[in-house]
Amino acid sequence: MPPDADLLPLLLAADTGWALRxxxxxxxxxxxxxxxxxxxxxxxxxxxxxxxxxxDRGAALDVIGVQLVGIIILLTIRTGSFLFVDxxxxxxxxxxxxxxxxxxxxxxxxxxxxxxxxxAAESASEAQSEGA
Amino acid sequence: xxxxxxxxxxxxxNCVAAFALVSGIFFMFVGALGVLRLPDFYTRNHAxxxxxxxxxxxxxxxxxxxxxxxxxxxxxxxxxxEQEAAVEVDVEAPITAAVxxxxxxVVFVFVSAxxxxxxxxxxxxxxxxxFWKGTLSDELAEDRSPDDARR
Numbered sequence: 195m196p197p198d199a200d201l202l203p204l205l206l207a208a209d210t211g212w213a214l215r216x217x218x219x220x221x222x223x224x225x226x227x228x229x230x231x232x233x234x235x236x237x238x239x240x241x242x243x244x245x246x247x248x249x250d251r252g253a254a255l256d257v258i259g260v261q262l263v264g265i266i267i268l269l270t271i272r273t274g275s276f277l278f279v280d281x282x283x284x285x286x287x288x289x290x291x292x293x294x295x296x297x298x299x300x301x302x303x304x305x306x307x308x309x310x311x312x313x314a315a316e317s318a319s320e321a322q323s324e325g326a
Numbered sequence: 327x328x329x330x331x332x333x334x335x336x337x338x339x340n341c342v343a344a345f346a347l348v349s350g351i352f353f354m355f356v357g358a359l360g361v362l363r364l365p366d367f368y369t370r371n372h373a374x375x376x377x378x379x380x381x382x383x384x385x386x387x388x389x390x391x392x393x394x395x396x397x398x399x400x401x402x403x404x405x406x407x408e409q410e411a412a413v414e415v416d417v418e419a420p421i422t423a424a425v426x427x428x429x430x431x432v433v434f435v436f437v438s439a440x441x442x443x444x445x446x447x448x449x450x451x452x453x454x455x456x457f458w459k460g461t462l463s464d465e466l467a468e469d470r471s472p473d474d475a476r477r
Contacts (some may be wrong), residue, residue: 234358
């Protein structure tokens, strides 16, 4: 009998139970990860309630959106279905759009005030040059 | 022989998936902890963007590796996994399509998360959100001339 014919299975523990156990470990990690991410969403909710400024609340909402993406990924691992992958893409897109909207909402009054100040300065300099 | 090799590959893929899963969940949790605990808005925003990029990329890597790994399991083991863990093991499904979408999400998150947090931080600076007392320099305020301080 050639020695390498049955040496390799012996080295690899000879059965498929090892691979099955690693798959179980990943499944268990995914289930407990859902619990951990729910806890982190609770932390972000506390920040949204106590956050002193609007920008703090916007950043915490962004993190909550991404943690929803994480929960969908873990559910995909748990159920083994590929259908959720589209949901991952859509939810991450929506979280990004929400962040941009909050940033614009915070910045717009200051941008408008700056534009008015610039316009006033330009008209003042025009009047000065006409007078001279 | 072929079954043993498949089982080896599947087990190794699942081990790497477990590592990526643990690191992704760790970054998710640490990011949320930083959002709650850090002293001012800018440091909180920094923690949030780290959490987003590293957490989502780790979890997506775990997803792809685990799906590929459980599709490589030998037949009887697959049936046991389906029955005991109530998991759907889809050998026929196009794994390349799922991998492509997952990589697309990773690329999108790596592009969009810095852009979003940068816009939010700049808007907060424009609105005059205060700094932590230990902050050393504010280069954005130094760059603005007094004439167009609010541009």
